[in-house]
Amino acid sequence: MPKAVAVDYQSMVKKPADFDAFWDGVLQQAAAVPLEPEMTPDPLRTSEDVEVFQVFYTSLEHVRIAAWYCRPTRRAERIPAVLLLPGYQADPPIPKEWALKGYGALSVAPRGKLRSNRQFNPGYPNLLTYNIMDRHTYTYRGFYVDSWRGIDFLLARPEVDPTRLGVTGSSQGGGLTITTAAMRSEIRAAAAGAPYLCGFMDAMALTHTYPYEEINDFLRAHPDRRRAVEETVAYFDGINFADKITCPIIVNIGLQDNVCPPETGYALFNRIRATDKQLYTYDGHGHDAGRYKHNAIVDRFFAQHLLSER
Amino acid sequence: MDQRPGDFEQYWQQTLDALAGYPACPEIDVLPLRSTDFATLYGVRLTSLGPYRLFGYLSLPTGPGPFPAIYYVPKYQSVLEIIPQGTANLQRSRYITFALAGRGQRNADTPYAAMFPGLLTDDIDQAASYIFRGIVADSVRGLQFLLTRRELDPRRVLVVGNDMALITAALQPGATHVVTAPTLFYNTAELAPRTQAYPLEEVNDYLRAFPDRVEAVRRTLAYYDLRAFAPRLSATTLLMAGAPGTLLDAPALGPLVTALRGQVTVYASEQSNYKDGLYVEQWMAAQCGITDVHNILPEHWR
Numbered sequence: 199m200p201k202a203v204a205v206d207y208q209s210m211v212k213k214p215a216d217f218d219a220f221w222d223g224v225l226q227q228a229a230a231v232p233l234e235p236e237m238t239p240d241p242l243r244t245s246e247d248v249e250v251f252q253v254f255y256t257s258l259e260h261v262r263i264a265a266w267y268c269r270p271t272r273r274a275e276r277i278p279a280v281l282l283l284p285g286y287q288a289d290p291p292i293p294k295e296w297a298l299k300g301y302g303a304l305s306v307a308p309r310g311k312l313r314s315n316r317q318f319n320p321g322y323p324n325l326l327t328y329n330i331m332d333r334h335t336y337t338y339r340g341f342y343v344d345s346w347r348g349i350d351f352l353l354a355r356p357e358v359d360p361t362r363l364g365v366t367g368s369s370q371g372g373g374l375t376i377t378t379a380a381m382r383s384e385i386r387a388a389a390a391g392a393p394y395l396c397g398f399m400d401a402m403a404l405t406h407t408y409p410y411e412e413i414n415d416f417l418r419a420h421p422d423r424r425r426a427v428e429e430t431v432a433y434f435d436g437i438n439f440a441d442k443i444t445c446p447i448i449v450n451i452g453l454q455d456n457v458c459p460p461e462t463g464y465a466l467f468n469r470i471r472a473t474d475k476q477l478y479t480y481d482g483h484g485h486d487a488g489r490y491k492h493n494a495i496v497d498r499f500f501a502q503h504l505l506s507e508r
Numbered sequence: 509m510d511q512r513p514g515d516f517e518q519y520w521q522q523t524l525d526a527l528a529g530y531p532a533c534p535e536i537d538v539l540p541l542r543s544t545d546f547a548t549l550y551g552v553r554l555t556s557l558g559p560y561r562l563f564g565y566l567s568l569p570t571g572p573g574p575f576p577a578i579y580y581v582p583k584y585q586s587v588l589e590i591i592p593q594g595t596a597n598l599q600r601s602r603y604i605t606f607a608l609a610g611r612g613q614r615n616a617d618t619p620y621a622a623m624f625p626g627l628l629t630d631d632i633d634q635a636a637s638y639i640f641r642g643i644v645a646d647s648v649r650g651l652q653f654l655l656t657r658r659e660l661d662p663r664r665v666l667v668v669g670n671d672m673a674l675i676t677a678a679l680q681p682g683a684t685h686v687v688t689a690p691t692l693f694y695n696t697a698e699l700a701p702r703t704q705a706y707p708l709e710e711v712n713d714y715l716r717a718f719p720d721r722v723e724a725v726r727r728t729l730a731y732y733d734l735r736a737f738a739p740r741l742s743a744t745t746l747l748m749a750g751a752p753g754t755l756l757d758a759p760a761l762g763p764l765v766t767a768l769r770g771q772v773t774v775y776a777s778e779q780s781n782y783k784d785g786l787y788v789e790q791w792m793a794a795q796c797g798i799t800d801v802h803n804i805l806p807e808h809w810r
Contacts, residue, residue, distance in 0.1 A: 200809055242717050243625075287587035289624035291706060298704075312586045312624060322587045322614060323542070405807050406597045408589065414597075419541050454782035456594040456806030484782030484808070485594055490751070491779075 203453050207461035209397045211431075213438045220333065220433055221381070228258050228343045233350050237267060247271055248297040253304065255351050258343040264313035265348065266290065266305040268297035269357060276359040277302050278504035279352045283345050283367035283374035284311065286394060286409050287322055299497065300505060302358050304351060308344035308374075310337065326412040331426050338395070338434045342381075345374045349382045362386060362504045366496065368487065369458060370394045372449075373436045376466065380442035387503035388447040389496045392455055392487040396436035397462030399428055404459040437462075440469035448476045448499050450492045452483035512736040519635070519731050520679060527557045527645045532653055536566070542590060546570050547600035549590065554653055556611070557645035563615035564608040564650060565590045567600040568659055576664030576796040578603045579654050579683075581647045581672040582610030584692060584707055586617075586624050594781065598804040599789075603796075604660055608650035610643040610672075625706050628692060629714040633724035635731055644732075647676040655682045664796045667743075668788075671734055674745070678737035685795050686741065687788055689748035690756050693732040694764060697725070699755055708755075738767035745770055746791050748784070751777040782809060 214220070236254045243250035243266075253265040269277065279302035284290040289312050296303035309318040310325050320328035320337060329335040349365075352358050365378045366389040373395030379388035394409075401410045402417075413431075417424055432438060447470060451463035460479070467477045478495065480488025513519065535553040542549035542565075550566040567590065569575050578599075580592065588609040591599055599605065609615045612622025622630070622639075630639040651667065654660065667673045667683040670691040677683035692707060700711040715722055730736070745768055749758040758776050765772050773791070777784050786809055793801035802810055 203808075243713050245713075245716060287585065287589065287593060289586050292625065292709075294704060294709070323590065407594050407806050408591070408597070409593065411597050415541050418544070452780075452782065454808045456596075456782070456785070456808050459808065482783060483780045484785060486779070486781040489779075 200454050203460045203464070205464050207400075207464050209400050209437050209462065209465035211397060211399060211435045211437050214429070214432050217433060217438055224258070224339060224343060225381075228347070231256055231258060231260060233347065233354065235351050235354055243292055245294070248294045250292060250294065253351065255347060257309070257347050258340045259317075261309050261317045261340060261344070262314070263309065263344045263347065264307045264311075265351070266292045267302070267351075268293050269302045270297050270300055273300070273357065275357070277357055278362035278364070279303065279355070279358040280500065280504070281306065281345075281348045281352065281363070281365040281378065283365065283371035283378065284308070285367070285369040285371055286325070288369075301500075302352065302355060304348050306345055306348045308341040310341070314344070323408060323412045323415075326409050327416045330413070330416065330430055331423060333430045333433045336430055336434065342374070342377050342434070345378055346381055349378070349384055353384065360384060364388065364500050364504050366390070366500075368392050368489065369485065372458075376436040376443070377439045379445055379447060380439035385445050387500055388443070388445055389499055390447065390449045391489065391492070392451055392458045392485055393436055393449065393463060393466055394458045395434065396458070396466040398431040398435055400462050400465070401459050404461055405456060407456050409457075437466050437469050440466055441471045443470050443472050445472060446474040446499075446503055447472050448478065448495065450478040450480065450487045450495075452485060452487040453479055453481045454484045455487065457485040511730055512733070513727070513730050516731060516736055523557070523641055523645055524648065524679060527649060530555050530557060530559045532649060534653060539565075544597070544600075546598065552606075552653065554649055556649040557642050558611075560611050560620070560642065560646070561616070562609060562611065562646055562649065563588065564606055564653075566657075567591070567605045568657075569601050569604065573659040574661035575602070575604045575659055576798070577654055577657070577660045577666065578605045578792070579651055579665070579667045580605065580607040581650065581667060581669035581676055582608055582613060582643055584624070584627070584670060586614050586622065588614050588616075594785065594806060596804055596806045602798055602804055604654070604657065606650065606654045608647065610646040612639070612643075616646075625710045625713075628707050628710040632711070632714060632728050633718070633721040635728040638728050640732060644672070644675055644679070647672050648680045651676055651680045651682060666792055666795070668792075671732075674734055674741060675732070675737050677743050678740040683743045685792070686743045686745045687748065687792065688745065690734055690761065690764070693729065694734045694756060694761065696729045696733070703755055734764050735767050738764055739769055741768055742770040744795065745772045746788065747772055747774045748788070749774055749776045751779045785809070
């Protein structure tokens with residue numbers, strides 16, 4: 199049997215003193231960029247029950263971001279909506295199943311992903327360490343904003359009830375769920391699975407699997423840059439965003455997760471400020487984080503917080 | 509079931525003959541950033557049918573060899589991984605690994621950039637030009653390349669992946685073991701209407717848009733059905749079935765098991781990356797005579 203995971207694991211990440219100022223500056227830059235949303239029906243993917251649209255909007259540095267938007271064909275005047283965020287190497291899915299449950303659903307492809315890689319394309323592997331020496335140009339500076347701006351797209355949709363917005367994803371999508379819930383006060387409920395981008399420096403010591411192994415590769419080649427890397431990723435570590443989360447949130451982790459070490463999941467959860475928070479741990483599960491069982495819990499969670507009108 | 513086309517052998521022989529008309533012209537460059545003291549990583553460019561230039565990651569363990577080899581066939585996703593996400597990097601200390609991007613995937617997306625979803629139905633109503641005819645050729649070319657490596661132990665060559673693993677090993681001699689998880693090409697015409705999940709939903713989308721093409725799609729899919737390839741496969745095979753009750757569970761795959769010529773182990777998914785992944789790692793190690801697999805597992809599986 200694998201060894202037990204320390205539930206009181208202490209992350210080595212430290213929050214930079216100017217963390218909030220850094221992100222305030224980023225958001226100010228982003229606010230100056232018009233969203234320019236574009237939504238085109240996709241008849242090939244549209245069915246009797248679900249309307250599918252190809253979406254583009256503009257984000258930081260004027261990068262055009264692609265997404266899929268689905269909504270139920272038969273719907274109330276106002277529907278709740280969920281922002282879906284993708285895994286590190288996953289191609290963002292068309293979220294028909296969410297529309298079938300009654301939500302508007304936006305599945306975003308942040309910069310560098312397929313359909314959002316015309317202006318920014320560091321590749322895989324490489325995305326995790328691209329410009330990792332400089333927080334002002336690091337991959338995830340724009341990548342985070344791309345995700346957060348998905349909320350702006352949903353708020354601009356006349357059929358979306360702005361008081362019933364949720365966010366979810368697993369792995370990188372789990373990490374992005376954390377930062378989105380932290381930075382967008384409009385979020386009413388968040389469900390993060392196997393969160394990546396939480397405890398960067400912890401993870402690369404706890405495991406030697408990709409994608410975190412990209413940082414180990416980088417530091418093996420450039421051992422003198424370790425401190426600079428630590429300083430950069432501290433601005434992007436989900437654990438440092440966790441104290442901004444106040445909405446109801448659930449987190450699920452696998453205790454044998456070979457990609458995002460469960461220790462970092464505990465460290466994250468302990469830092470989340472929300473009082474309405476719940477951690478689900480799945481022994482005997484890896485990076486799936488018990489998805490097979492947990493999906494029903496996520497469905498109930500969002501139904502409770504978003505499906506009933508306020 | 510999809511009827512095996514009468515010209516099935518001819519269709520694939522023509523494909524292989526056409527592939528043979530293009531020399532691979534391998535171009536191999538060391539990638540120092542991803543090399544360690546236990547393995548060296550190379551970027552490999554190869555020519556396939558078309559001609560089309562492909563890309564793959566070849567990792568060679570440090571030491572004299574010969575080594576067992578794992579060939580990771582093209583996946584159904586845009587990203588090409590060095591080794592699958594979550595695999596311990598130390599796997600590269602014991603096996604040669606070769607991961608190939610088929611046409612359309614990253615690093616092999618010029619001039620053809622595939623869409624996901626979208627790839628599965630690209631020209632699916634035209635068997636002669638269906639995109640997967642080229643991708644199968646790509647995958648075969650990858651195995652041909654791997655088999656040329658002098659560091660490789662020809663008695664321990666594993667081909668690992670989705671449907672493409674079985675198809676590749678059936679078309680190209682040299683694989684001693686196959687790990688295959690049917691996803692795209694098993695009884696597709698019958699099973700797709702029973703799900704709304706991608707990638708099979710692509711077929712539903714396509715036929716909803718072009719209902720008059722249903723027979724043409726069925727004809728094309730018949731050339732790719734795993735049951736048609738199975739009699740050609742003699743390698744020892746680990747068949748990764750879905751969890752009981754899912755679309756591709758062990759009972760559903762029964763006809764495939766019956767049709768395979770070599771020794772077959774059927775593993776039913778436990779809906780756990782950990783349990784399923786650990787089983788595969790241990791199975792591969794056992795087949796290759798690696799007795800200390802514990803040392804090359806991810807830390808949280810040890």
